[in-house]
Amino acid sequence: MISIKYLCPKCKGITEISNIETIKNSQQTFPLACSACGVAFSKAELIKFAKAKAEEMIIEALSTLKKQ
Numbered sequence: 001m002i003s004i005k006y007l008c009p010k011c012k013g014i015t016e017i018s019n020i021e022t023i024k025n026s027q028q029t030f031p032l033a034c035s036a037c038g039v040a041f042s043k044a045e046l047i048k049f050a051k052a053k054a055e056e057m058i059i060e061a062l063s064t065l066k067k068q
Helices: 022-027 041-068
Strands: 004-007 013-016
Touching: 004 022, 004 041, 022 041
Parallel strands: none
Antiparallel strands: 004 013
């Protein structure tokens, strides 16, 4: 499983997201908080970020494969 780093919009601290499925399946509206300042991140915000990051990583990987 790949972990991604999420930059807190409030304090710019980095929180690692290691299992997006846990967040996706969570009943909580704010399932994760900043490890530095404690501000809560919304489930929708985290899923949107993880999806964008995954798409970015796939595009980068495909670009690398095309160069080979």
